[in-house]
Amino acid sequence: MTTILAQEQQRLRKVYQQLTAEQAFYLQQQQRNQQQAVAMKGQFAQDSSLNMATVTDKLDTFAALEAMNREIDQYNFSASVLANKLRQIKLLLPAAYFGKVVVHFADEPAVSTPFYIGVTGYQTRAATDLVYDWRSSIAGLYYDQVLGASSYQANGQTIAATIEARRQFKIDHAQLLGYFDSQIAVEDPLLIAVLSQEHQQHLTAITATIQKEQNAIIRDEQTQALIIRGVAGSGKTSVVIQRIAYLLYRQRQTVRASDILLLTPNELFTDYISQVLPTLGEANPWQATLQQLLTQMQQQLLGTAAVMPAWSTQASHLEQLRLALTKLNVTAALFKSLPDWVTATQLAASYARTPVTATLAERLKSVQLNLRRQLEQEIRAAATDDRVLTALDNLSLAQQNTIFGQPLQADNERQLHRYARQLRRYQLQERATQIATYAWLDWPAWLHELLPQTAASLTDFVFLLVRLTKFSYPQIKFLLVDELQDYQLEELQLLTALFPQAQLTLLGDENQALNATTPGFEKVADQLAAQNKRVKIVALNKSYRSTQEVTTLFREFAVAADLQVVPVQRHGRPPVLHQSADFAAMITALSQALSTEQAGTTAIVTLAATQVDPIYAALRAQQPTLPLVKNSATTTGQTVILPLRLAKGLEFDRVLLLDVGQNALSAVSPTLLKRLLYTGISRATQTVELFATGQVQPLITQAFNALKK
Numbered sequence: 001m002t003t004i005l006a007q008e009q010q011r012l013r014k015v016y017q018q019l020t021a022e023q024a025f026y027l028q029q030q031q032r033n034q035q036q037a038v039a040m041k042g043q044f045a046q047d048s049s050l051n052m053a054t055v056t057d058k059l060d061t062f063a064a065l066e067a068m069n070r071e072i073d074q075y076n077f078s079a080s081v082l083a084n085k086l087r088q089i090k091l092l093l094p095a096a097y098f099g100k101v102v103v104h105f106a107d108e109p110a111v112s113t114p115f116y117i118g119v120t121g122y123q124t125r126a127a128t129d130l131v132y133d134w135r136s137s138i139a140g141l142y143y144d145q146v147l148g149a150s151s152y153q154a155n156g157q158t159i160a161a162t163i164e165a166r167r168q169f170k171i172d173h174a175q176l177l178g179y180f181d182s183q184i185a186v187e188d189p190l191l192i193a194v195l196s197q198e199h200q201q202h203l204t205a206i207t208a209t210i211q212k213e214q215n216a217i218i219r220d221e222q223t224q225a226l227i228i229r230g231v232a233g234s235g236k237t238s239v240v241i242q243r244i245a246y247l248l249y250r251q252r253q254t255v256r257a258s259d260i261l262l263l264t265p266n267e268l269f270t271d272y273i274s275q276v277l278p279t280l281g282e283a284n285p286w287q288a289t290l291q292q293l294l295t296q297m298q299q300q301l302l303g304t305a306a307v308m309p310a311w312s313t314q315a316s317h318l319e320q321l322r323l324a325l326t327k328l329n330v331t332a333a334l335f336k337s338l339p340d341w342v343t344a345t346q347l348a349a350s351y352a353r354t355p356v357t358a359t360l361a362e363r364l365k366s367v368q369l370n371l372r373r374q375l376e377q378e379i380r381a382a383a384t385d386d387r388v389l390t391a392l393d394n395l396s397l398a399q400q401n402t403i404f405g406q407p408l409q410a411d412n413e414r415q416l417h418r419y420a421r422q423l424r425r426y427q428l429q430e431r432a433t434q435i436a437t438y439a440w441l442d443w444p445a446w447l448h449e450l451l452p453q454t455a456a457s458l459t460d461f462v463f464l465l466v467r468l469t470k471f472s473y474p475q476i477k478f479l480l481v482d483e484l485q486d487y488q489l490e491e492l493q494l495l496t497a498l499f500p501q502a503q504l505t506l507l508g509d510e511n512q513a514l515n516a517t518t519p520g521f522e523k524v525a526d527q528l529a530a531q532n533k534r535v536k537i538v539a540l541n542k543s544y545r546s547t548q549e550v551t552t553l554f555r556e557f558a559v560a561a562d563l564q565v566v567p568v569q570r571h572g573r574p575p576v577l578h579q580s581a582d583f584a585a586m587i588t589a590l591s592q593a594l595s596t597e598q599a600g601t602t603a604i605v606t607l608a609a610t611q612v613d614p615i616y617a618a619l620r621a622q623q624p625t626l627p628l629v630k631n632s633a634t635t636t637g638q639t640v641i642l643p644l645r646l647a648k649g650l651e652f653d654r655v656l657l658l659d660v661g662q663n664a665l666s667a668v669s670p671t672l673l674k675r676l677l678y679t680g681i682s683r684a685t686q687t688v689e690l691f692a693t694g695q696v697q698p699l700i701t702q703a704f705n706a707l708k709k
């Protein structure tokens with residue numbers, strides 16, 4: 001055993017022992033705290049015969065209650081402190097730290113201080129910092145991956161420091177499995193070791209091996225709109241999740257997980273990434289796809305009962321809408337009568353009485369307020385309305401309980417009036433909902449008027465809703481969008497209107513745009529700059545996911561010429577191209593390929609969504625016992641079949657991609673074809689096989705030929 005290894009092993013064992021000792025101590029404390037809380041509750045129950053006989057008794061009783069409340073607060077506080085300590089220990093026991101930087105500071109050049117970095121920080125009862133959190137200021141030095149003069153930011157100040165050494169560790173509980181010293185910036189042996197491992201079914205945290213350029217993104221708290229252009233497998237998704245953990249830690253006084261929204265491409269993806277933050281000791285943020293977000297917003301504003309037309313999936317028309325809104329003549333046709341109450345003509349008249357100088361949203365708000373006022377008047381009038389009073393008389397006991405929460409007890413007229421108003425409010429609650437959910441506006445008529453002869457999309461409609469109601473989510477402080485290349489400029493415009501206070505992190509890869517009309521990130525940046533946001537575009541070129549062979553193949557299909565794709569050194573098996581005469585022969589080839597065993601996860605990815613069912617059925621017919629699942633997340637021992645749209649953002653050890661025949665792709669433009677192939681092939685970590693019926697697309701043959709050179 002080398003001396004360093006022995007020394008580091010000894011230190012690790014000591015840290016491990018300290019952690020287990022602290023765990024035992026805090027568990028005991030927790031138990032005692034719980035026992036005391038139970039005892040106090042008992043005491044509280046005994047004292048519940050509170051003495052309120054005289055003024056002095058009352059004061060004594062209130063003082064006792066106050067003291068008890070303080071004690072409860074104290075117990076709750078201790079419980080949460082203890083739970084937090086135990087949570088930190090639990091996170092650290094499997095690997096107390098993964099890195100170390102040895103630093104000397106300018107004011108004490110002769111003193112070298114080692115800082116051990118872990119997935120969370122830990123301070124012992126004796127106030128020793130056993131491990132520093134990877135998100136702490138000092139840990140920034142570790143991720144900078146440079147030796148020599150450096151600096152870091154703490155409490156708004158820049159602190160100069162010289163890094164003498166940087167060490168990475170592989171740890172299993174008390175056992176040090178190995179260490180690496182990085183002498184030069186580019187080499188990261190731990191990263192290479194991590195990348196060679198078999199991949200998990202779910203995305204895993206990259207805390208121990210975050211690279212310098214990834215670290216800069218994770219730690220950027222200044223930029224209002226950060227756009228990351230990263231090639232396939234460059235860690236965009238990993239970075240976005242580490243960034244959330246970072247923000248939750250750095251801004252923990254003001255930002256909670258629910259203040260952050262992560263927009264994901266689909267629900268499989270949401271599930272795929274859902275484990276990472278909990279393993280980092282943080283809660284998942286609000287996660288949704290764009291469609292989920294827009295639908296939820298529509299339901300929040302209009303209720304679930306609103307009947308809407310089928311939305312078009314074609315492009316949106318926000319510019320057209322914006323223009324049409326400036327010229328709109330608001331007539332009775334845009335209002336909807338509320339039966340037995342108010343007609344569309346009355347609503348239009350109410351609108352016409354609002355100040356013409358006000359905005360459309362303000363004028364509609366005014367109509368809404370008027371309706372509320374009318375409702376309140378009707379409720380107030382109920383107190384003296386004979387019909388209501390008679391109805392009150394006729395209520396059964398069950399009805400009384402439902403409406404008032406208890407049987408009716410009216411000893412005097414005032415109480416009777418109150419009950420009458422309560423009854424009327426109950427009777428009119430449907431009307432109150434109608435007012436609040438804009439049931440008095442005829443939404444299809446609005447769309448028809450503003451977008452004549454045009455099929456509106458959900459984005460169009462939500463845009464209209466936002467314009468007319470001024471609805472937004474001001475509480476969201478960070479909006480992070482993965483797979484940016486699949487958003488239209490108009491959708492991003494809508495998002496910035498919906499989340500006016502949010503700092504933006506937008507990540508994507510133009511090479512993977514699956515929509516024919518993708519704006520390009522420069523245009524996105526221009527649009528954001530036009531909204532007075534400070535924008536920064538950062539490129540990530542290194543691709544960590546796939547073997548060099550796979551990376552070299554998908555790189556052939558890159559369309560963003562200025563974005564280099566740099567494979568991170570690792571070799572694997574060369575990609576395979578299967579050409580079959582017809583569909584049946586292709587299925588046989590696929591079936592044969594599946595019968596060769598390979599470790600890890602396997603996915604059959606179809607370029608077209610419509611191919612999933614026929615291929616699934618044909619494969620089932622050939623291999624009835626094959627553990628094959630459709631459109632689902634992978635589980636080991638099973639092969640999953642899913643369309644490329646669902647496979648976006650995911651990764652599998654082995655990818656079988658089809659159908660890449662000329663016939664199957666005849667309707668696809670050359671650019672889109674390249675993007676489909678780039679995206680599909682880059683889902684593979686280890687091996688990729690392409691299958692074609694009939695002639696193979698020439699582009700593909702050329703790419704395979706280029707590989708041989």
Ligand SMILES: Nc1ncnc2c1ncn2[C@@H]1O[C@H](COP(=O)(O)OP(=O)(O)OP(=O)(O)O)[C@@H](O)[C@H]1O
Pocket residue numbers: 191194195199204206209210211214230231232233234235236237238239509512544545648649650651682
């Ligand atoms: N610094 C790193 N250390 C270890 N693994 C990494 C690192 N960066 C990325 N990876 C791994 O590379 C793979 C790809 O990462 P990720 O899915 O985040 O990339 P991506 O840019 O979002 O990919 P895509 O756009 O192709 O979906 C993952 O397995 C991830 O764990």
